[in-house]
Amino acid sequence: MNSGSARPGPGRRGHLSGPRVRLRPPAPEDLPLLFRWMNDPEAVAPWDRFEVDSYEGLAQSVREAPTDPRSLAPRLVVVRREDDKPLGVVGYYLAHNALDTVDLWYAICLPEERGKGYGAEAVSLLADFVFSQQKVSRVGAVADVENPPSYHLLERLGFSLEGRVRQALFHHGQWHDVVVYGLTRAEWERKGPSPAGQA
Numbered sequence: 469m470n471s472g473s474a475r476p477g478p479g480r481r482g483h484l485s486g487p488r489v490r491l492r493p494p495a496p497e498d499l500p501l502l503f504r505w506m507n508d509p510e511a512v513a514p515w516d517r518f519e520v521d522s523y524e525g526l527a528q529s530v531r532e533a534p535t536d537p538r539s540l541a542p543r544l545v546v547v548r549r550e551d552d553k554p555l556g557v558v559g560y561y562l563a564h565n566a567l568d569t570v571d572l573w574y575a576i577c578l579p580e581e582r583g584k585g586y587g588a589e590a591v592s593l594l595a596d597f598v599f600s601q602q603k604v605s606r607v608g609a610v611a612d613v614e615n616p617p618s619y620h621l622l623e624r625l626g627f628s629l630e631g632r633v634r635q636a637l638f639h640h641g642q643w644h645d646v647v648v649y650g651l652t653r654a655e656w657e658r659k660g661p662s663p664a665g666q667a
């Protein structure tokens with residue numbers, strides 16, 4: 469990433485394992501599942517832009533993501549600890565050429581596993597990881613105004629609503645407004661390890 473050398477966070481922050489889920493980089497064996505998910509709008513993009521990917525294109529973007537700060541590829545697989553079942557994927561990307569901020573994205577790809585707290589725990593781990601590994605001063609996320617689970621998740625993790633961007637996202641045949649959320653490093657340091665992120 470552009471943000472320089474690793475900066476270890478305090479205590480157990482930056483770990484990739486919480487009480488119920490852990491995050492791990494995709495292994496080659498995960499690619500068929502990721503390919504299925506990334507090509508299923510209900511799995512990854514019920515409230516978002518959706519683009520079909522080729523298997524080779526996905527494999528290449530996953531391979532190149534570690535050296536591409538702007539990559540939107542899935543960077544980490546969300547796995548349930550009790551049975552190692554993959555539940556979803558998360559990613560992060562340098563959101564703006566001139567600003568020192570990284571945006572997160574996240575999907576619990578099995579609809580029947582949503583609403584059980586896995587998403588909040590995964591994003592808490594992801595935010596801890598990004599703040600611990602990079603020098604960024606802010607971590608953000610953008611959610612469709614019609615996607616309450618996404619922005620409720622951010623609010624639960626202490627992100628603040630920073631604004632609304634009108635007509636910024638085209639999907640399902642129309643333009644949608646999005647809400648922008650952010651968590652500054654100072655806020656992250658103040659709030660301490662979130663319950664969702666404690667091991």
Ligand SMILES: CC(C)(COP(=O)(O)OP(=O)(O)OC[C@H]1O[C@@H](n2cnc3c(N)ncnc32)[C@H](O)[C@@H]1OP(=O)(O)O)[C@@H](O)C(=O)NCCC(=O)NCCS
Pocket residue numbers: 511512513514515516572573574575576577581582583584585586587588589610611615616617618620621624
């Ligand atoms: C957004 C998403 C990752 C949330 O993960 P999740 O595991 O379902 O969410 P959680 O169970 O951790 O709940 C997070 C918050 O959303 C709320 N929530 C969950 N499902 C909800 C629903 N259907 N309607 C309203 N709020 C909901 C929860 O109550 C919780 O808020 P709270 O702490 O204030 O109660 C998941 O719904 C998903 O993958 N959706 C499809 C992909 C997507 O939209 N990704 C976000 C775009 S970047």
